[in-house]
Amino acid sequence: MPSSPGSSTAVQMPAREQWSGQLGFLLAAIGSAIGLGNIWRFPGTAYTNGGGAFMIPYIIALLITGLPVLFLDYALGHRFRGSAPAVFRRVSKRFEWLGWWQVFICFIIMTYYAVIVAWALRYTVFSFTTAWGDDAAGFFSDYIGQTSLADPSTPAYSPVPILGVAIPLALVWAFGIFVVARGISRGVERANRVFLPVLVVMFVILVIRAILLPGATDGLNTLFTPDWSRLTDYTVWVAAFGQIFFSLSIGFGIMLTYASYLKRRSNLVGTGFTAAFANSSFEILAGIGVFATLGFMAHVEGVSVADLEGIQGVGLAFITFPTVISQMPGGALFGVLFFASFSMAGLTSFISILQVVAPAIGEKLGLSNGKATLAAGLPSAALSFILFSTGSGLWDLDIVDAYINYIGVVGSAIVMCVGLGLVLRRLKELQRHLNLVSDTRIIGGWWRGLVAVIAPLLLGYMFVQNVWSYATNGYDAYSAGLQGVFGWGVIFLVVVATIVFTRMPWRTPVDDYAPLNLDVLEEVK
Template sequence: MTSSSGAEQSAQTPQQAPGREQWSGQVGFLMAAVGSAIGLGNIWRFPGVAYSNGGGAFIVPYMVALLCVGIPVLFLDYALGHRFRGSAATTFRRLSRRFEWLGWFQVLICFVIMSYYAVIVAWSLRYTVFAVTTAWGDDAQGFFFDYIGLGEISSSGTPAYSATPVAGVVVPLLLVWVFGITTIARGVSSGVERANRVFLPLLVTMFVLLVGRALVLPGATSGLNALFTPQWSALGDHTVWMAAFGQIFFSLSVGFGIMLTYSSYLRRRSNLVGTGMVAAFANSSFEILAGIGVFATLGFMAFREGVAVSDLEGIQGVMLSFVTFPTVISEMPGGALFGTLFFASFSMAGLTSFISIIQVVASSVAEKFALTTPRATLVVGVPAALLSFVLFGTSSGLYDLDVVDAYINNIGVVASAIIMCAGTGLVLRRLGMLQRHLNLVSETRLIGSWWRLLVAVVVPVLLGYMFVQTAWSFLTDGYDDYSLAFTAIFGWGVLFLVAVATAVTTLLPWRTPVDDFEPLALDTLEGVK
């Protein structure tokens, strides 16, 4: 411990700023971080991506991506948030005034994501009730389309926006928003941490039970063989490697403010490196567990239909969760219990991620405009909830959601991560300071020059390649089978509105003394326990 009381006081002052919330401890933060990382994409995205990109061989590029992209960017988020003690907007303002806009860009991305993410969680909540009686009967697809109001417009040809609200979605969507706003308004320790302490263990317990049941189904082995049989030739395909990097990047919730914001509430001495490793591998372990459960179930479906697993449709995305799985559930013994477990787990995974997204937006607004946490939560939550109902709670909600999600994630989020890594490493040249911060606050000093190389060069190059390929494809070929007008409005149009809102919020004056902050003096951390 340093003997200089003056230096110690100056170092602690910014850390103990009045009104700054903190996690109750390292475990509370870890559960919140894991709860955020484990979301809907782990269950419906990873199994399909792995299956279509080499099966068991996909684990090789997946692990490379985890080590070379996922964990390094996660550490960058942790280091920025913990050192500069603020939300995304506050942190980038304190890092450099030139980069405040990047913080608001991440905030606005989260605002859009939470508006449609809530709708998927609402669907899963409603399906938890449907599962009790397997209400979808023998036509899971027709039931789902009718439930979300798509049945009346799915046969009309080219997708178009419809303002017709869907009555069956309104109530669960309202419950999701009440839960999210209430949880964030209660604060970090009393709201976010407490929710994750309840939901995360329940999620893991229920999903383990679900996987155990799936593994004893007839045909489960063929499903697992389809998922894990290595197709080594796929490793020579660059698109497989890009798919692995994309999966890791999106599943860890890095690059768009979530982990940065969460780490800002950690105490002065926090094991950032150790916690980051645990969170990253816990997330990946759950993804593999989800893959086992999903494909054991699909193996049973293939067994019942007398076809190969490769001949099944709907192995990824919304159709997997709300059409393929309900179809299987109707055919299996004890399907109602299995379905209830699945959709309850799915709902909890969504809720823990949902509150983390709201936290990014609410904390930035609260800090810039000097609002209390409850008031800031209402300021951002109510408009986002209205957007949910108007755009995604209508009979065209699935179409709207699909396009907005594709453009926000593949263009907005990837661009944010590229700029964050390249800007911090090559423009501002602050990675050396952040590397030292990670090592000094952690129990082990594992972060070396390799981390700076990965963040400043490797990650921007890899993600840059993904960005250029995707953007060019969207510009020349559009997205899926949607009309150019539809993607122009819900794809490029939403990104344009995010850019405009980013400029406006950046130019608005701060009502809190954000520039009076002094970062933690690294020398005072030597020997701190």
Template sequence: MSSSTDGAPAARAPEREQWSGQVGFLFAAIGSAIGLGNIWRFPGVAYSNGGGAFMIPYIIALLFVGIPVLFLDYSLGHRLRGSAPAVFRRLSRRFEWLGWWQVFICFVIMTYYAVVVAWSLSYTVFSVTLAWGDDAAGFFSNYVGTDRFGDAAPSFSIAPMTGVIIPLVIVWAFGIVTISRGVSNGVEKANRIFLPLLVVMFLALVVRSILLPGATGGLNALFSPDWSSLGDFKVWMAAFAQIFFSLSIGFGIMLTYASYLRPRSNLVGTGLVAAFANSSFEVLAGIGVFSTLGFMAHAQGIAVGEIDKISGPSLAFVTFPTVIAQMPGGTIFGVLFFASFAMAGLTSFISIIQVVVPGVSEKTGMSIPRTTLLVCLPSAALSLLLFGTASGLFDLDIVDAFINNIGVVGSATITCIGVTWVLRRAKPLQRHLNLVSETRAVGAWWRFLIAVVAPLALAYMLFRTVRSYVQDGYEGYSGAMLGAFGWGMLALGAIIVAVLSLTRWRTPVDDFTPIDLDAPLAAAEEEN
């Protein structure tokens, strides 16, 4: 039976792996949320959108969209206990396609995310000898192959960059082994090791950075408020976008992770801890990054605002190496920075794979280890063929923009509207959050936020993005590049999603009844 019978007596749910406990889940959730975007995206977004004043829309976005949608992901995954396609099918067969769209999103992201993590591993080694010398920009351009284009417009290239192959193999081997070992023995253990290491190493990096000459100037540049920016709607949208993407919500990750929790799980409490831990790390990253940029400006006798690469790959692989080469103890600082960067990427990387593998496994009936190989080996090949080439940085830029700004935002918008307005499931999910958590703090305010505030904000972001890409293109790329790696990628996804949605399930996915909200939870927990 499907989940449309919410009032039916509780039945035994399909056997499913579980986290060892609440702490294991929390480590994994925080590890997923803290990724590359926390380090290379937040500082630049905050600086260019009002500095200290940006924290006002940022906190409002966290409280009014980020956390409510995070609770929505948690409640769906925990109540319907499956992969994203299984959860949405149990919610309604009409929405199974949405689960496969989230799987497709994660498949695309993991193909290029692995390459960026591989760059980080390489630069950890490069930091030992400061291999980039006095020309960090030229070194990076040569490493990723963009120097082959010279002044010519970017175009697709299949020329492989051999320096990327070995670290990329290491990244994929780590992902395959970790996911194959399962949730508690693989994903959870990896996060229990890497997350504390990441925090300790990054704290050491931040302490070192704020002691550099000129660090205060960098912090003043970041946190000095431009109150006039609060009247610019783009600043508010930037805050909503940052919160949304950094929390890993709306495209299956937190939904999948929550599905492995035990019936008695404090969803509300862990959600709040994960959300605020993620935002705290972003602020910490901002302090570390702008203290370092302050030193760079001080050393060159310029203002921080004159530094032109303060976000994205250029910040991580051009600006930071330039600073590292100029500072005392640069080798240690470089190793700490890029090792931290790599670990942040690895914990997020395995969370992305974890969305894809269970979905395919439940659909095909294959074991997790076999499915991991079936999914990851082709994705690893695509990583090398599409993003490990001379045009890889350009390909990555386009795919990342389209899959996040259109694919992810569209997925989250439809999820909010579908759950609240079409299927009218907000109240049962609200009751579920309160039933299993230690506090019944989720009230009608939550239903209003996910039914009205979140979809309005997300739909506006989606509309503005699509209109901009259609009218103005993206970052000056040719129509052919945007057609292949932007619109073409989304169209291909639609076809794949349609095929997967029509394919017969090899497991009894419909033979499931969620926890009876009117029955004692203890009885339901015994059955699970």
């Protein structure tokens, strides 16, 4: 008879769903890592932080922070096999709250991430006729409803929904909930097996077309010409670590949750290297495509690439690129390829975020996967419509994204590294696990040092810098009231939700779990 929660006697847990194989997990991990940030964030970040010289801090950040924390996520999920809260509770009951913190960080992220994907879907349709004409900026402002506001130049919340945003947003949420509700192998894995190869093929075609445009060489020279003097600027290094950290989807539950569905004997280290370098390769590919296109735009307008505006973020994707599409031969096809690729990259990342929240809710409340997905998805979808599909959606999104990433996500990673490395001292156990389940034993003491000391120091600097900046100067030019609601207010909601769910009783025997016996595995190996 099963023992009650909290008993020290291990019992047979219900069978946990698994990926069909290593390839299915790898495709899902790469699909999660390759998202909107690869296409609209990396090129601009590289350009504004030294061009080709930026690749030096970028590679260093990948090696000393990105990969070590990625391996930590993999080891935690694979060894303790559960949602983020279940995993951290099994590590130590004192750290269950950290799992819920990660869950509700993802809950907030998916509310606005879905909106950006919805914009991309709608622009895929617009691309067939280049509906924005010669005024891409005005068209975008009109599409998201800013021009309908009483004062479009002053950021303020508007509750009026924008139908053109709400309809594709509903499709995004329906797709995400359907895929995650079908489970890991029949839903998430199948979606990535289709979307990821199609995304890569479409984007390669797009890049080839871009580099054949007049002026493309100037754009590439602008991106890759190194400004070595920038390497002495600490902000360049902060930007590199931030790019790697957010791009790999590490430190806030995604890779931890995905790894928990792997089979007992899985090559975690090899898969981690493959996923990380595939992500970075796609970022460089995106940089080539984006700056080749910007070079063409500068050629047409008779200016240098440096004189162009809107080379990253929303401006790049929904204003600069549509402007280029209108100017180039065969622009409609180029636009369809770009926005379809953009949409697919967003969808694969979106379902990975939802996959963090749904199983956590399901394990805590004892719900089936389908019911848990609805319980997680419907409230988040409602917030998407209320906050981000209105005329003020772009402003609301910008504030929430800044606070939730640079305070919520970075704070989560710091606590995870310090907690496991210096407080609980569990890194030797996790290091051994990584080596025993993988094909090679290359994870050594260097990994523990990077996770417990170097990563927290670097991320801690970023965290303190941003918290101090937001607290004293605010974020961008937004009013204190707007930041109080959508910035600090959202962080407060995550704190409250974390406390409430941590104190709630578990409906599943989460404590009755015995990790894989490493001594037995070592004897076999």
